[in-house]
Amino acid sequence: MNNLIEIKNLSFYYDKSVVLDEVNLDIKPNDYLAIIGPNGGGKSTLLKLILGLLSPKTGVINSTYDKNAIGYVPQNTNLNINFPITALEVVLMGHIGGKRPLFGYSKEEVSCAKHSLEKVGMADFEDTKIGNLSGGQRQRVFIARALCANPKIMLLDEPTASIDVQGQTEVYELLKELNRTICIVVVSHDISVLLNYAKNVAHVNKNLVYHSLDNVQKNVQSNNEHLCEVELLAALGSSNSCGCNHEH
Amino acid sequence: MIEALQYEFMQNALLAGILISIAAGIIGSLVIVNRITFLAGGIAHSSYGGIGIAIYMGIPVLFGATVFSIITAVIIAILTLNDKKRIDSIIGIMWATGMAIGIVFVDMTPGYNVDLMSYLFGSIIAVPTGDIWYMFGLDVVIIALVTFFYREFLAISYDQQFAYLRGINVKFFYTLLLVLAALTVVAAIKVVGLILVIALLTIPTYLAEIFSNKLSKMMFLSSLFATFFTIVGLSISYLYDISSGASIILVAVLSLIVTKIFKR
Numbered sequence: 001m002n003n004l005i006e007i008k009n010l011s012f013y014y015d016k017s018v019v020l021d022e023v024n025l026d027i028k029p030n031d032y033l034a035i036i037g038p039n040g041g042g043k044s045t046l047l048k049l050i051l052g053l054l055s056p057k058t059g060v061i062n063s064t065y066d067k068n069a070i071g072y073v074p075q076n077t078n079l080n081i082n083f084p085i086t087a088l089e090v091v092l093m094g095h096i097g098g099k100r101p102l103f104g105y106s107k108e109e110v111s112c113a114k115h116s117l118e119k120v121g122m123a124d125f126e127d128t129k130i131g132n133l134s135g136g137q138r139q140r141v142f143i144a145r146a147l148c149a150n151p152k153i154m155l156l157d158e159p160t161a162s163i164d165v166q167g168q169t170e171v172y173e174l175l176k177e178l179n180r181t182i183c184i185v186v187v188s189h190d191i192s193v194l195l196n197y198a199k200n201v202a203h204v205n206k207n208l209v210y211h212s213l214d215n216v217q218k219n220v221q222s223n224n225e226h227l228c229e230v231e232l233l234a235a236l237g238s239s240n241s242c243g244c245n246h247e248h
Numbered sequence: 249m250i251e252a253l254q255y256e257f258m259q260n261a262l263l264a265g266i267l268i269s270i271a272a273g274i275i276g277s278l279v280i281v282n283r284i285t286f287l288a289g290g291i292a293h294s295s296y297g298g299i300g301i302a303i304y305m306g307i308p309v310l311f312g313a314t315v316f317s318i319i320t321a322v323i324i325a326i327l328t329l330n331d332k333k334r335i336d337s338i339i340g341i342m343w344a345t346g347m348a349i350g351i352v353f354v355d356m357t358p359g360y361n362v363d364l365m366s367y368l369f370g371s372i373i374a375v376p377t378g379d380i381w382y383m384f385g386l387d388v389v390i391i392a393l394v395t396f397f398y399r400e401f402l403a404i405s406y407d408q409q410f411a412y413l414r415g416i417n418v419k420f421f422y423t424l425l426l427v428l429a430a431l432t433v434v435a436a437i438k439v440v441g442l443i444l445v446i447a448l449l450t451i452p453t454y455l456a457e458i459f460s461n462k463l464s465k466m467m468f469l470s471s472l473f474a475t476f477f478t479i480v481g482l483s484i485s486y487l488y489d490i491s492s493g494a495s496i497i498l499v500a501v502l503s504l505i506v507t508k509i510f511k512r
Binding site: 051052053068070072074080082083084085086089090092093094095096100102103104105127128129145149 | 281395396398399402403405406407409410411412413414415457460461462463465466
């Protein structure tokens, strides 16, 4: 198959409350997919299903990549801020658990981790305690950690929550750069920033509705500026059609 | 003070204090960063059940407490891994059940007249040589395991979900951590008593955390601080004839307060 991930008729429920209902989604190798939707709509659950942290109740998720070739940047990286750990150690954690030297980390692992930090522009902070970094810097360290797995696909859960606009832009620019070689899947609330970067959007609220952003982006005039929701709706409204046939 | 070291019991006390400080520093660091202090406290108190059973059956107290606390640790690990939200209730139940079992068995022991207080508040002056070997063995095991599995312990402590995704057996290492905590707690009961053992695990580590950007450094500093508190506390307890456990803990608390005032 040409797609990296093919999700077919996927349903998931906790006890009796349905979280995802008959969801279908294809993710292409070079995609930059944004998953949006209301709180409790099932975005994070979908992400966990793709990661393999949860198993589908019905339906299947087929993937063409190795299970280890998946990079994951979790939500709430602001937790555990006092933890005594350096940026480099956080990144080193990204290596696969099975292969390891007798003690500590191998030279290859350390140099790979340093290279990952370089890629995200955080090489100067390798010995800094993670809690002493800004929100945007910390997020870039977590992206570096995900890069350690040499991923074909990177999944990020609300990567820009609680980061200032400057930091958000940096994170999305970085992801755009990485998107040249890696498939990016971002769960986010922040639709307006995403519109500048994402190629496709999946709106998840129990059901999933897929949008290609090709014709939407042309109508949104912004130079990395943060659109408010009203401007956004106005810009989208002028396109007349969004190419889908669902009811909002 | 120096002449006190001529006595074998004083040498043993000092040795026990140092050995237990090393274990408490390393395991205490892991307990603190995993935020399972209350859990370690539960294991400490429930180990009294093992002490009671051992006294009743006439087997070595240290052995009874060790077996009992390992069982407690594994039960707590299994229950909490499945249901994290109920962790406080589970610990509360184990805590009380263990102590109740201990009290019942001590009650049932005919002619029992061992000083109960020595288990609650420690009796470092009365540490037998066998216990010293136990502590030494414990240190060797802890240092070996934590050195060998440092990256695994670091990963599960910092981000369990991510560790799981990277193929680390989170349940195994979490259980291992609790078992090591149980062993440390049991060994420390002789030194500071089961009421104060949590202070020995947490105060030096809390202090070390302020100066550490790495978990390994925190472990090293905690052991160092704990050793210092133990030696100073022990000296004060000898000079003024006060309870050793309490005097060790008060030295630690005082140091923490002073550090907190001058650091920020």
